[in-house]
Amino acid sequence: MKSLSIQEINTILNGELVGDTSQMIDGLEQLKNAQPNQMTFIGSIKYERLWDSSKASAAIVNENIRIEPGEGRAFIKVKNADLAMAKLLEEFDPGPPQFDIDIHPTAVIHETAKIGKGVKVGANSYVGKNVVLADGVVLYPNVSIFDDTTVGPQTVIWSGTVIRERTEIGAQCIFHTNVSIGADGFGYRPSDDGRGLVKIPQIGNVIIGNLVEIGSNSCVDRGKFSSTIIGDGCKIDNLVQIGHNSVMGRFCIMAGHSGLAGSVTLGDGVMIGGSASIKDHTVIESGAVVGAGSGVMNDVAAGKTVLGYPACDSREMLKQWVALRRLAKN
Known part of the structure; x- marks a missing residue:
C-alpha cells in the first residue's frame, strides 16, 4: 500500500x-467517511461545517475556504480542489488488471488482422477479418x-464490449464493460399491407x-x-x-440514461444532463x-441552457415553476 507524508503530497x-500532521496518508475518502490515515477534500464553503466531525488528518481545500485545519491536522490550499484531488488519485491508483501473456491462447484472431506492437488480447476475445489494432x-x-x-493506439476496451464491422476508432479511447458500438440503427x-413492420x-x-x-x-x-460520429x-x-447518424462535436458530455434519437447534431462542448x-x-x-x-x-442555440419537458430556456422554465407553486398555494 502506498503511503505519503503531507509534505510529499504538497510537493x-x-x-x-x-x-x-505527522500522520502518513495511505488513502483518499469522502469527507464524512475519511479515517485518520486518509485525506479528503473540501471544494465548497458549504462543506466547511463537516470538517470538525471528520476524522481525516488532512484535506485538499479551495483557496476560499475560511476555516482552519486545527491541531495535528493540515490543509493543502489550491485553486481547484477537484482537479488537485484528481491528480492525487492518480498517485494512489493501484493500476488496471495485468496480463500474464499478451495474447491469450483462447483468443480467436483472424489471419488477416493486423496487430501492432504491445497489443494485449484477453481470453475468449474475437478479432475479425481485416481488423487493425494499433500499437x-x-x-x-x-x-x-x-x-x-x-x-x-493505446485504446482500452473492457470485457463484454462488441464493436461491429467497419467501425473506426481513434487513439487513447476507453470503452467500459458491455459497450455496443455499431449495432443496427432503429x-x-x-408494411404496405399494414400488417407488420419493414426493417430499414x-x-x-x-x-x-x-x-x-x-x-x-x-x-x-x-x-x-x-456514419454516426463521436468527436x-x-x-x-x-x-x-x-x-x-447522430453527430457529436468535440468534448461533449452526456450523463447517464440520456439519449440522442436519430440524426441529432451536437456542436462542441455540449453538456447533456442525466435522463x-x-x-x-x-x-x-x-x-x-x-x-x-x-x-x-427543438433546436438549441449556442451557449443556451434549457430545462424541462418540453425543454425551453432555463430562465423561462424557472419562472413557470415559480408560477405553478404560487397557484398550488392559492
Missing part, C-alpha cells in the same frame, strides 16, 4: 500547506471486434475520435447511410443511447447545456 500538488491497444477478456474495424416503417437496412458505420470515453452498457448505433474528447456515461432525451433531427449548438430530465423537441 505533488504544489499548493499552500496550512497546519501540519498498445488492450482488449480485456470477452471482447468482440468484427471485420474491417480499425482501433487507434429504423422501421409500416442500416449500411453505414460508426466513427469515433481520439480520447473518447464511453461508459458501461452504452450503445452507439451505426448510420443508415453514412474527439467526448465523455459518455453509463446507459446512454446514441441513435443512428435527458433529444428528439430526432434536432441541432444543439456549441456550448449549450441541457438540464437533467429534459426533453428537447
Whole structure:
C-alpha cells in the first residue's frame, strides 16, 4: 500500500500547506467517511461545517475556504480542489488488471488482422477479418471486434464490449464493460399491407475520435447511410443511447440514461444532463447545456441552457415553476 507524508503530497500538488500532521496518508475518502490515515477534500464553503466531525488528518481545500485545519491536522490550499484531488488519485491508483501473456491462447484472431506492437488480447476475445489494432491497444477478456474495424493506439476496451464491422476508432479511447458500438440503427416503417413492420437496412458505420470515453452498457448505433460520429474528447456515461447518424462535436458530455434519437447534431462542448432525451433531427449548438430530465423537441442555440419537458430556456422554465407553486398555494 502506498503511503505519503503531507509534505510529499504538497510537493505533488504544489499548493499552500496550512497546519501540519505527522500522520502518513495511505488513502483518499469522502469527507464524512475519511479515517485518520486518509485525506479528503473540501471544494465548497458549504462543506466547511463537516470538517470538525471528520476524522481525516488532512484535506485538499479551495483557496476560499475560511476555516482552519486545527491541531495535528493540515490543509493543502489550491485553486481547484477537484482537479488537485484528481491528480492525487492518480498517485494512489493501484493500476488496471495485468496480463500474464499478451495474447491469450483462447483468443480467436483472424489471419488477416493486423496487430501492432504491445497489443494485449484477453481470453475468449474475437478479432475479425481485416481488423487493425494499433500499437498498445488492450482488449480485456470477452471482447468482440468484427471485420474491417480499425482501433487507434493505446485504446482500452473492457470485457463484454462488441464493436461491429467497419467501425473506426481513434487513439487513447476507453470503452467500459458491455459497450455496443455499431449495432443496427432503429429504423422501421409500416408494411404496405399494414400488417407488420419493414426493417430499414442500416449500411453505414460508426466513427469515433481520439480520447473518447464511453461508459458501461452504452450503445452507439451505426448510420443508415453514412456514419454516426463521436468527436474527439467526448465523455459518455453509463446507459446512454446514441441513435443512428447522430453527430457529436468535440468534448461533449452526456450523463447517464440520456439519449440522442436519430440524426441529432451536437456542436462542441455540449453538456447533456442525466435522463435527458433529444428528439430526432434536432441541432444543439456549441456550448449549450441541457438540464437533467429534459426533453428537447427543438433546436438549441449556442451557449443556451434549457430545462424541462418540453425543454425551453432555463430562465423561462424557472419562472413557470415559480408560477405553478404560487397557484398550488392559492
